[in-house]
Amino acid sequence: MAERVLTRVELNRALLARQLLLERRRLPVARAVEALAGLQAQYTPSPYLALAARLDGLEREALTRALVRRRVVKSLLMRGTLHLVTPRDFWAFAAARRALGAGYWPPAYERLLPQARIAELAEEILGELRGGPRRYEDVRALLEPHASEKVPPLFLWRRIQGHADVVHAPPSGTWGYHGEGVYEAADAALDGGPPDEAAAAEHLIRSYLAAFGPATRQDAAQWAGLQRIGPLTEAVERMELRRFRDEQGRALYDLPRAPLPPADTPAPPRLVPRYDNLVLAHADRARILGDVPVGRIVTKNALVHATILVDGFVAGTWQLEKGRVRLEPFGRLPREAKAALADEAARVEAFVT
Numbered sequence: 001m002a003e004r005v006l007t008r009v010e011l012n013r014a015l016l017a018r019q020l021l022l023e024r025r026r027l028p029v030a031r032a033v034e035a036l037a038g039l040q041a042q043y044t045p046s047p048y049l050a051l052a053a054r055l056d057g058l059e060r061e062a063l064t065r066a067l068v069r070r071r072v073v074k075s076l077l078m079r080g081t082l083h084l085v086t087p088r089d090f091w092a093f094a095a096a097r098r099a100l101g102a103g104y105w106p107p108a109y110e111r112l113l114p115q116a117r118i119a120e121l122a123e124e125i126l127g128e129l130r131g132g133p134r135r136y137e138d139v140r141a142l143l144e145p146h147a148s149e150k151v152p153p154l155f156l157w158r159r160i161q162g163h164a165d166v167v168h169a170p171p172s173g174t175w176g177y178h179g180e181g182v183y184e185a186a187d188a189a190l191d192g193g194p195p196d197e198a199a200a201a202e203h204l205i206r207s208y209l210a211a212f213g214p215a216t217r218q219d220a221a222q223w224a225g226l227q228r229i230g231p232l233t234e235a236v237e238r239m240e241l242r243r244f245r246d247e248q249g250r251a252l253y254d255l256p257r258a259p260l261p262p263a264d265t266p267a268p269p270r271l272v273p274r275y276d277n278l279v280l281a282h283a284d285r286a287r288i289l290g291d292v293p294v295g296r297i298v299t300k301n302a303l304v305h306a307t308i309l310v311d312g313f314v315a316g317t318w319q320l321e322k323g324r325v326r327l328e329p330f331g332r333l334p335r336e337a338k339a340a341l342a343d344e345a346a347r348v349e350a351f352v353t
Helices: 008-018 029-035 045-052 060-068 087-099 107-112 115-129 136-146 153-161 197-212 217-224 230-238 335-352
Strands: 073-076 082-085 166-168 182-185 242-246 251-254 270-272 306-310 313-321 324-329
Touching: 008 197, 029 045, 029 060, 029 082, 029 197, 045 060, 045 335, 073 087, 073 153, 082 087, 087 197, 115 136, 115 153, 115 166, 115 182, 136 153, 136 182, 197 217, 197 230, 217 230, 217 251, 270 335, 306 324, 306 335, 313 335, 324 335
Parallel strands: none
Antiparallel strands: 073 082, 073 166, 166 182, 242 251, 270 306, 306 313, 313 324
């Protein structure tokens, strides 16, 4: 039987439904974060604004409480970037990324800093972090004796976090905090522990498809930051997944019974914050960017702009300046969309004040 072909608009509506952007929901913060497969946290306000765009009645303090109580944690995860995830997802994502080869190490780096040496240092640093949270200045002091001109402490620390299960400790990640990172060993801060490699890989794929599917293997690799899709393919083939095709004939994978709204489902205007995974989680981003070039959203220095969504697709960018929203649409907007975006801007301004 021929596989169903999903159009760009159908993929758009599926993505918006799973990203809680077709209608705001009333959900506990941790449940929402898990449904979204984590939130980008490169810019501290972004997770707060991401949830405000998706949840009804959210108060800033709700996410701060979740971080303080460790129902949500901040860590260096997908694509080597900071994310907020639940502890359950943290353990699975960290284990899966190591199992699937996310830590690809170029030969030039190996000559400069062997992986075996990084692993040794990771164990040393974890031992220190099990004694309680440490600020980056403390971590840097521990790393200085092992650093060099070609391997400065910050580079070394990022590599170590690929080997060691490290999470941020509050106030790092909370609204209004602008200091350096505060770190703690995950096994000292969180309940649970890493699943086995096969279970971790399948958990990662299920979480990704639940939040961003239907999707290709290349899409999943883009989101997870994998250099090779071979290990991902092996995990996908073990799972019972639905299969579709996109309009270019590429194989799409999805979870059984995951939502696939009709193409004519209304998509209300929304304001999505900087670094949101909505615009980063696919190799082919046409399902959310439409015909907008990626370069208009992601700059050469890796800044990911906050985006305006109109009828489900990116229609411009926006800025938050001194508590006020400034809209920068790419073209003329319909009157109804302008009115809805004014309401969205007012929501954002009320949320941040």
